[in-house]
Amino acid sequence: MMNSGLPGPKPSQADAGFWSACRQHKLCARRCLACGSWHQPPIPMCPKCQSSNLEWQTLSGIALLFSWTRVHIAMHPAVADAIPYGIAVVEFPACDGVRIIARLDHASDSAPAIGAECELYWINAADGQPLPAFRMLLPGSGAPFVQPASR
Numbered sequence: 001m002m003n004s005g006l007p008g009p010k011p012s013q014a015d016a017g018f019w020s021a022c023r024q025h026k027l028c029a030r031r032c033l034a035c036g037s038w039h040q041p042p043i044p045m046c047p048k049c050q051s052s053n054l055e056w057q058t059l060s061g062i063a064l065l066f067s068w069t070r071v072h073i074a075m076h077p078a079v080a081d082a083i084p085y086g087i088a089v090v091e092f093p094a095c096d097g098v099r100i101i102a103r104l105d106h107a108s109d110s111a112p113a114i115g116a117e118c119e120l121y122w123i124n125a126a127d128g129q130p131l132p133a134f135r136m137l138l139p140g141s142g143a144p145f146v147q148p149a150s151r
């Protein structure tokens with residue numbers, strides 16, 4: 001498994017369960033056991049029915065690309081060799097549209113197609129914490145990437 005060199009997360013009380021599940025290579029979101037709705041980011045009470053009977057449940061390993069960007073400036077030394085790299089917002093339609101922001105691997109010469117299927121994989125932070133990441137299931141299915149004009 002790739003060690004990204006990235007600093008690991010500092011879990012809060014609200015998202016400790018998320019990071020704990022990641023250590024077992026499970027990507028989870030909170031789900032209300034009273035009404036079945038999904039919530040991300042995690043909150044202590046269901047916004048639909050006000051129940052606090054919530055549980056971490058595993059999401060599918062396949063998501064749809066909701067949005068993405070390509071990062072060209074290294075904001076941390078750990079990513080200096082990786083630029084340019086993709087960041088995605090992926091969506092899980094079967095889970096009330098829960099969205100996760102994560103690293104996106106895709107061909108650098110094409111723009112990933114919004115709505116395309118992405119597959120979950122894992123990279124490790126420097127401290128060994130697994131971090132979710134996604135890659136396009138059908139590489140090359142995106143439109144040709146047009147480099148923004150430099151100013």
Ligand SMILES: [Zn+2]
Pocket residue numbers: 032033034035036037046047048049050051
């Ligand atoms: Zn609820």
